[in-house]
Amino acid sequence: MSQNVIFENVSKTFPGRRGAAANTVIAGFSGEVAVNEFLCLLGPSGCGKSTVLNMVAGFAKPTSGRISVGGRLVRGPGPDRGIVFQQYALFPWYSVARNVELGLxxxxxxxxxxRETVERMLRAVGLWAHRDKYPKELSGGMKQRAAIARTLAADPEVILMDEPFAALxxxxxxxxxxxxLSIWEGSRKTVIFVTHSVQEAALLADRVTILGRNQGQVIASLPSPLSRPRNRMDDDVIAFEREIYAWLKQAEATGVDAEAA
Known part of the structure; x- marks a missing residue:
């Protein structure tokens, strides 16, 4: 079952080191990710995208404000949220099948x-034939597919993805x-996907939220005008990319906090 995610005036400040001033990465962040929505978070390095994701995951606590999933306050990590990292995070001493089975x-x-779930998930990502291999025997793409299968097998209500394809x-x-996209369309989970790629955001998202450098302010929240399936070479996809680029350029040039209608 999928759930929504609600941010209520969320801020995150990290203490300074060796007498340095504290660093507020996110300030006053509010909004909602709807049930079944595929949201992409986009913005320059250091804008707080991964911090937002880590707070939803429960790995970091907001300095102030509230985050809730399905009406339940996030107080720490939980099985209702699954996360896929950029660097796979597979246990090297376990086979692919065993890695996927652990959460279950x-x-x-x-x-x-x-066993039934492991087989279904590995078939879904094209790894059933490789189920007995160890991570060191897999390509980067296969490792990431295994990590996605492991997350999906646990059947979380919300899937969090932190630039999972950036290193490929x-x-x-x-x-x-x-x-x-094929797996998401079959499961209809709520997804928060962090990326640096405008093309990736345009191709995947139901909505693209762009964060600015100034304490994670929302520069724009852009509902996708595109139907599915999408072809990255289609004119309407390229047009949406240009719209996203325009907001990013405006954010870099002016730093003005503005939200798209």
Whole structure:
């Protein structure tokens, strides 16, 4: 079951080191990610995208404000939220199948159901034939598919993805983007996806939220005008990319806090 995510006046300040001033990364961040929505967070390095994601995951606590998932206040990590990192985070001493099974075992899912779920998830990401391999035997793209399968197998209500394809070559990245969309369309989970890529945001998102450098202010929140499926070479996709670029350029040039209608 998918759930919404609500931010209520969220701020995050990190203490300064060795007498340096404290650093406020996010200030007064508010908004909602709707049930089943695929939201992309976009913005320059250091704007607070990953900090927002980490607070939703429960790895970091807001300095002030509230974050709730399905009406429940986020107080720490939980099984209702699954996260996929850029660097895979697979256990190297376990096989692909075992990596995917671990979260189910932690939830005390019966063995027969675990095996059925592992097979279904690995078939969904094209890794069933590689189930007995270890991470060191996999390509970067295969490792990321395994990480996605592991997250989906645990059946979280919200999926958090922190630039999961950034380290991959262009061909593998495009392939996994399409696989991710196919899986998402089948599961209809709520997704918050952090990216630096305008093209990736235009291709994947239901809505693109652009954060500025100044304490994570929302520069624009752009509902996608595109139907699905999408082709990255279509004129309407390219037009949406140009719209996103224009907002990014305005943010860099002016720093003005403005929200798109």
């Amino acid at each position: 075992e932690a939830k005390a899912v019966p063995r027969a159901e675990r 070559d262009a061909q593998t990245r495009e392939h996994l983007q399409q696989e991710l």
